[in-house]
Amino acid sequence: MINRPDQRNIFHAFRHGETPWNRERRLQGHSEVSITKEGEEQAKSVIPFLKKAGVNILISSDLLRAKQTAAIVSSELGLETTFDARLREVYLGQGQGKLIEEVDAYFGKSFWKRWSDFGPIYDDLRFPGGESKRDVDERIRSFLDSHAELFRDRVVALCTHGFVMTRMLKILRPEIKDIWHIQNGECIEFEAKATERKSFP
Numbered sequence: 001m002i003n004r005p006d007q008r009n010i011f012h013a014f015r016h017g018e019t020p021w022n023r024e025r026r027l028q029g030h031s032e033v034s035i036t037k038e039g040e041e042q043a044k045s046v047i048p049f050l051k052k053a054g055v056n057i058l059i060s061s062d063l064l065r066a067k068q069t070a071a072i073v074s075s076e077l078g079l080e081t082t083f084d085a086r087l088r089e090v091y092l093g094q095g096q097g098k099l100i101e102e103v104d105a106y107f108g109k110s111f112w113k114r115w116s117d118f119g120p121i122y123d124d125l126r127f128p129g130g131e132s133k134r135d136v137d138e139r140i141r142s143f144l145d146s147h148a149e150l151f152r153d154r155v156v157a158l159c160t161h162g163f164v165m166t167r168m169l170k171i172l173r174p175e176i177k178d179i180w181h182i183q184n185g186e187c188i189e190f191e192a193k194a195t196e197r198k199s200f201p
């Protein structure tokens with residue numbers, strides 16, 4: 001599945017292949033879970049688009065499911081993968097391993113609804129012991145800013161995670177108000193540009 005805004009000076013971000021926990025609707029965060037056979041096929045489905053785009057740099061989250069997805073892609077593209085922990089999924093603390101249906105019972109009424117709401121009022125929300133949405137935004141900005149020249153000079157693909165990609169949409173495409181659920185194997189083109197850092201008390 002490909003979503004392509006009409007932009008240039010871009011990079012391509014794609015979500016890792018499906019895992020058993022994705023099927024179960026179980027929260028993964030930084031848990032190390034392998035991809036399924038379907039996940040392997042989803043990884044392969046991204047390859048033709050990345051080939052056509054002329055990707056010559058591949059950077060991946062260092063979590064297992066992303067590494068396995070990137071290995072399939074890199075083998076076909078003939079590229080070495082660089083790993084960067086800033087592309088990891090959000091760390092969910094006590095939420096990791098919980099089923100989505102269990103979240104409100106563990107963490108309070110409407111917690112999942114608030115977590116799934118991308119309005120700025122919830123940017124400091126976090127699972128107990130986990131990262132806030134703002135924390136994830138900051139490491140995404142750090143990653144993007146540190147690779148600004150690379151995005152200008154090379155065709156870059158990023159293997160990352162669903163929540164990270166939704167936050168990239170929020171940071172880089174703020175005109176989108178209703179952010180969709182990023183599917184396993186989905187690839188999105190982003191305009192590479194400097195990000196604005198804000199200070200909060």
